[in-house]
Amino acid sequence: xxxxxxxxxxxFTLRLALTLVLNSEICRLNGHGYIMDWQAFEISIKLAVLTxxxxxxIGLAIAYFLAQSRFSGRGIIEAIITLxxxxxxxxxxxxxxxxMDNNSLVGGVFMSLTGHTLAFSFVGxxxxxxxxxxxxxxxPILRSLEQIPPELREASWxxxxxxxxTFFKVELPLALPGVITAMVLSxxxxxxxxxxxLMIGGNIAGETRxxxxxxxxxxxxxxxxxxxxxxxxxxxxxxVTISIVYTFNRRNSRSVM
Amino acid sequence: MxxxxxxxxLPLPLDVELECHSGQLLALVGPSGxxxxxxxxxxxxxxxxxxxxxxxxxxxxxxxxxxxxxxPQQRRVGMVFQNYALFxxxxxxxxxxxxxxANQNSNGHTAKRLLEKVNMIGLGDRYPKQLSxxxxxxxxxxxxxxRQPEILLLDEPFSAVDKVxxxxxxxxxxxLRQDLDIPMILxxxxxxxxxxxxxxxxxxxxxxxxxxxTPEKILYKPRNTAVAKQVDARNxxxxxxxxxxxxxxxxWHNYHFTLREKADFKxxxxxxxxxxxxxxxxxxxxxxxxxxxxxxxxxIIINKMTLRGITTILMTIDQAEEEQLQMDLPEHVASRNQLxxxxxxxxxxxxxxxxxxxx
Numbered sequence: 001x002x003x004x005x006x007x008x009x010x011x012f013t014l015r016l017a018l019t020l021v022l023n024s025e026i027c028r029l030n031g032h033g034y035i036m037d038w039q040a041f042e043i044s045i046k047l048a049v050l051t052x053x054x055x056x057x058i059g060l061a062i063a064y065f066l067a068q069s070r071f072s073g074r075g076i077i078e079a080i081i082t083l084x085x086x087x088x089x090x091x092x093x094x095x096x097x098x099x100m101d102n103n104s105l106v107g108g109v110f111m112s113l114t115g116h117t118l119a120f121s122f123v124g125x126x127x128x129x130x131x132x133x134x135x136x137x138x139x140p141i142l143r144s145l146e147q148i149p150p151e152l153r154e155a156s157w158x159x160x161x162x163x164x165x166t167f168f169k170v171e172l173p174l175a176l177p178g179v180i181t182a183m184v185l186s187x188x189x190x191x192x193x194x195x196x197x198l199m200i201g202g203n204i205a206g207e208t209r210x211x212x213x214x215x216x217x218x219x220x221x222x223x224x225x226x227x228x229x230x231x232x233x234x235x236x237x238x239x240v241t242i243s244i245v246y247t248f249n250r251r252n253s254r255s256v257m
Numbered sequence: 258m259x260x261x262x263x264x265x266x267l268p269l270p271l272d273v274e275l276e277c278h279s280g281q282l283l284a285l286v287g288p289s290g291x292x293x294x295x296x297x298x299x300x301x302x303x304x305x306x307x308x309x310x311x312x313x314x315x316x317x318x319x320x321x322x323x324x325x326x327x328x329p330q331q332r333r334v335g336m337v338f339q340n341y342a343l344f345x346x347x348x349x350x351x352x353x354x355x356x357x358x359a360n361q362n363s364n365g366h367t368a369k370r371l372l373e374k375v376n377m378i379g380l381g382d383r384y385p386k387q388l389s390x391x392x393x394x395x396x397x398x399x400x401x402x403x404r405q406p407e408i409l410l411l412d413e414p415f416s417a418v419d420k421v422x423x424x425x426x427x428x429x430x431x432x433l434r435q436d437l438d439i440p441m442i443l444x445x446x447x448x449x450x451x452x453x454x455x456x457x458x459x460x461x462x463x464x465x466x467x468x469x470x471t472p473e474k475i476l477y478k479p480r481n482t483a484v485a486k487q488v489d490a491r492n493x494x495x496x497x498x499x500x501x502x503x504x505x506x507x508x509w510h511n512y513h514f515t516l517r518e519k520a521d522f523k524x525x526x527x528x529x530x531x532x533x534x535x536x537x538x539x540x541x542x543x544x545x546x547x548x549x550x551x552x553x554x555x556x557i558i559i560n561k562m563t564l565r566g567i568t569t570i571l572m573t574i575d576q577a578e579e580e581q582l583q584m585d586l587p588e589h590v591a592s593r594n595q596l597x598x599x600x601x602x603x604x605x606x607x608x609x610x611x612x613x614x615x616x
Contacts, residue, residue, distance in 0.1 A: 151342035154303050157329040158336040160359035160404055169355070173346045 036229055039206050040214040043122070044191055047210060051129040052137075052187040058130065059137030059182050064167070066138070067145040078142075085135040089195025096128045097199055125201040125208050132196050133186040140185065144178025145171065177249040184245045188238050259408055259440040263299055263309035271295060271306055271464040277408075277440035277457065279314075283469075284443045284451030287461035287487065293444040294339075296461070297410050300442070301336050302329035313440070314407050335406030339413045341397035343385035349396050350381035356403035371399040376429065390418040391426055398433070409441040415450060427454060448488055452476060460487045477533050481616045485531055491583045493531045498613075500524040507611065510577035514552040517608045521615075529614040534569065534585040536610035539594065540603045552611075555603035556582070558596060563588050570596060572604075 062081065066074060084092055100107040100118040110118040118124040148171060156166040172179070194212040201208025203217070211230055218227035262274040273296050277283040285293045298304045300311060302318065305326055311319040318327045344352050353368040372378055375395035385393055394414055401409060414430075415423045431454060434441060445451050451458050452472040459469040460479075467487065468480040479485040485493050496509040498519070505522060507514040507530060522528065540553070559581070560571040568591035570584045584604060586596075596602065 149340075149342065151338045151340065152344060154301075154329070155336065155338060155342035155344070155400075156355075157303070158301055158334055158404075159356035159400065160330050161355075162330060165359075170344060 036226075036233070037209075037211065037214040040209045040211045041230075041233075043206070043208070044210040044212070047122070047125060047129055048187045048190040050126055051133055051190040052183045054126070054130055055133060055137035055186045056179070056183060059134070059141050059186075060179070062134075062138050063141035063145055064171075066142055081138050082135045084132050089132070089193070090199060092132060093128070093196040093199025096131065096196065100124050100127075100200065119200055120202045120204060120208060122201075122207050125197060125210075128196050128200045129190045129193060132193060133189045136185040136189045137182040140178040140181040141175060142178075144175040144181075148174050180248060181245050184241045188241050191237060192234060258315075259300070259311075259313045259442070261296075261300065261309065261311040263296065263306040263311070265307035265309075267307075269295060269464055273309075273461065273464070273466045275459045275466055275469055277442060279440055280438050281456045282434055282441040282443060282454060283457045283459060284445055284455035285459050285461055286445060286448055286451045289446055291461045292464040293446075293461055294412055295464075297336075297412050297442065297444050300332075300408065301334045301410060302327055302332050316407075333404060333407040335401030335404055335409045337394070337397045337401050337409075337411045337414050340417055341385075341393045341414075343393055343396055343400070345385055348382050348384055349377065349388070352385070352396060353400050353403050356400050360404050368399075368403075371403055372396075374402070374433065375399045389422070391422040394418065394426060395429070398430075402437075406439060408439055409437065411441070411443045413444055413446070415445070415447070430454060448476075460484050462487055477536070478612045479531070479614065481614050482529050485529075485614065490531045491534050492537075493529060494580070495527065495529050498522045498524055498526045498528055507613070510574070510580065512552070512554060512577070514606060514611060515550050515608045516611060516613070518611075518613060522613060526615075529616070531612050531614065532582075532606050532610050534583040536607070537582065537584040538605040538607060539584065539586060539590065540605065542594065551605040551607060553603055553605050554582075555601060558598050558600050558602060561591070561596065561598055563591070568596070570602075572602065 066078060097119055098104065100110075102108055102111045102117055107118045110116070110123070114123075116123075118127070152170055152174070153166055156170045157163070161169065192212060193210070194216065197208065197210055197213055198216075201210075201213075203209050203213050211234060215227050215230045215234075218224075218230065258279055259275075259277045261276070263271050264273075265271045269292055271292055273292070275283065275285070275296075285296060287293050295304070299306055299309075299319070300313075305319060306321075308321040309319065310317070310321070313332070317323075317325055318332050319325060344355065347355060349372070350368045353371055357368065368381065369378075372381060375398050377392065377395050377399065380388070380392065385396070388396065394417070397414070398411075415426060418426065427450070443451070443455060452475075455472060457469060458472050458475040460467045460475060462483065467484045468475060470478075475484070476488055476490075479488055479490060482493060494509060496507050498505055499508045499513065500506070501513055505516060505519045505524065507516055507528070509530070538551075554574055556572040556574040558570055558572050562569045566588045568586045568588050570586065570591070572582055572584065574580045574582060582604075594602075
C-alpha cells in the first residue's frame with residue numbers, strides 16, 4: 001500500500017513538472033524575444049551540477065573530519081561552515097568579491113594563471129557557489145555520519161578492514177541518505193542562488209547570467225510572462241529534486257534501520 | 258596463550274595483569290565501570306594504555322617499552338561487541354562474508370559453514386534488524402570466527418538477551434568453545450555466568466585485577482576481603498589465630514575452631530575468615546553433636562527463604578551476640594528437617610570449609 005502511494009506520488013510529481021514545462025510555451029517566440037532564456041538556464045544547470053559534484057568530496061572530507069574529531073575548537077569550525085546559511089547573501093558576496101580582487105591572494109594567483117579576473121567569471125561564480133552551499137553539503141553528511149554507532153567502525157577494523165575500506169564499505173553506505181540529501185540540497189540551493197551571483201558574477205550573458213538573474217531582469221523590464229515561465233520552471237525543478245530526496249530517504253530508512 | 262599487563266592513571270586508573278591459555282575461557286568479572294571493557298579494547302587494539310605489554314601466541318601486540326603497538330587490523334582478534342555491532346545494511350551472509358573477504362587464509366571457511374556452527378542455517382539472507390537478540394549474538398560470533406582469530410573476545414554478550422534465551426546461549430557457547438583452541442575472554446558482571454562458563458575467573462575492581470584463579474578458588478577461597486566482597490561472599494567475619502594444645506586454631510568470640518589451611522599464619526594474628534553458605538553442615542536433630550573437632554555452632558533461625566530449590570537460612574549464633582551466619586541447603590533437606598523460624602539448630606563449620614584471609 002505504501003509503495004503504491006509512493007509510486008502515485010512520483011508519477012504525479014513528474015507529470016506536474018512536465019505540464020508546467022509544456023504549458024509555458026517555452027519553445028515559441030513572441031514579440032519580445034525568448035520566453036525562456038536558454039543560455040541562462042544552461043549556465044544555471046552547469047553551475048548547479050558542477051557545484052554539487054565539487055561539494056561531494058569536499059563535504060565528505062569536512063564532515064568526516066568533524067565527525068571524527070573531539071577537539072574543543074570543533075564548534076568554531078562548524079560555526080564558520082554554517083555561516084553562509086545565516087549571512088545575507090550580499091554580505092557573503094561582498095567578502096567574496098573583495099577576496100577575488102586582483103590585488104588579493106586568490107584573485108592574483110588566478111589572474112596570473114589565466115589572465116582573467118576571478119570575479120565576474122564563471123569560475124569565480126563556481127568558487128563562490130561552493131562556499132555559499134557548503135553548509136547544505138556538510139550538515140546532512142555530518143549528521144548521518146554521527147548517527148553511525150562507533151562500534152560498527154570498530155567491528156570493521158576488528159574484522160581486518162583498513163580505515164579506507166571501512167569508510168567505503170560501512171560508513172559511506174550507512175551515510176548515503178545524508179550524502180544524497182547533501183547533493184540535492186546543494187544542487188537546488190545553487191540553482192536558486194541570487195544575491196551572491198549578482199555580487200560576484202554580475203549579469204554577463206553566457207558567462208554569469210543565471211536563471212534567477214534572468215527572472216530579476218524580466219521583472220524589471222515588465223516581462224511578466226517571461227518571469228512567470230522561468231519561475232515556474234525553477235519551482236518545478238526544486239519540487240521534483242526535493243521530493244526525490246524525501247522519497248529515497250524514507251525508503252532507505254525503512255530497509256536499513 | 259595471551260599474557261598481558263597494563264597500567265595507566267588517566268582517564269581511568271588501570272593496573273591489570275592476566276593470562277589465558279589456548280582453549281581456556283577466562284571470565285573478567287567486576288562491577289560496571291571497573292575497566293573490564295577497557296581491558297578488552299586494549300587487547301583488540303582499539304585503545305592503548307600508557308604502559309604495559311600484550312603478547313598473544315608469542316607475538317607482541319603491544320609493548321610500551323619498545324613503542325610497539327599493532328593496529329586492530331594486524332591483530333587477529335575475534336570481537337563480539339556488547340550490542341553485537343552487526344552491519345545493518347548487510348545481510349547475515351554478507352556480514353560474515355565481510356570478515357571472510359578481509360582475510361585471505363580463511364582455511365576454506367565459508368559463511369554457510371560458520372552459520373552452521375552457530376545454528377543459524379537458512380537465515381543467511383535476513384537483515385540484522387529481522388533477527389532476535391539471540392540470533393544476532395550467534396551471527397556476531399560467526400563473524401568474529403570468520404577472521405580465524407588468535408583470540409576471541411566477548412564483551413557482555415548475554416546482557417542484551419532475555420533470561421530464557423540466555424540459558425540456551427550459555428549451552429551453545431559451551432559447546433562451541435570445545436572446538437576452539439584459542440584463548441577466550443568473556444567480560445561479564447554476572448558472577449554466576451562466569452562461574453558456569455569459565456575455566457578461570459579474574460576479578461577486577463576499580464581498574465585493578467585482584468585475583469585470577471579457577472571459579473572454585475575465586476568463589477570459596479578469595480585472596481582477601483576485597484575479592485570476597487566482589488564475589489559476594491556472604492559469611493565474612495574477623496577473628497584471631499591462637500595456639501591451643503600446640504595447634505593453631507581460629508578464635509571467634511568464644512569458639513575455637515580447628516583449621517585446615519593454617520601454614521601461612523601464626524599465633525596472635527588477626528585474620529578475616531569466610532565460609533561458603535553451601536558448605537555449612539546442618540546437624541540432624543537426633544545426632545546433634547559430633548565432637549568439637551567438627552566446630553559445632555548452635556543458634557536460632559531468624560529468617561528462611563527458598564529460591565529455585567535452595568533454601569537460605571539466616572541464623573543467630575549462641576555465645577556470639579549480634580553475629581549471624583547464612584547457610585544454603587537443598588530445599589528438600591530444609592523441609593525434611595522441618596526447619597522453622599524461631600527454632601534452635603546446630604551446625605558444623607568444618608575445618609576444610611573455613612578460609613582464612615590476612616586482609
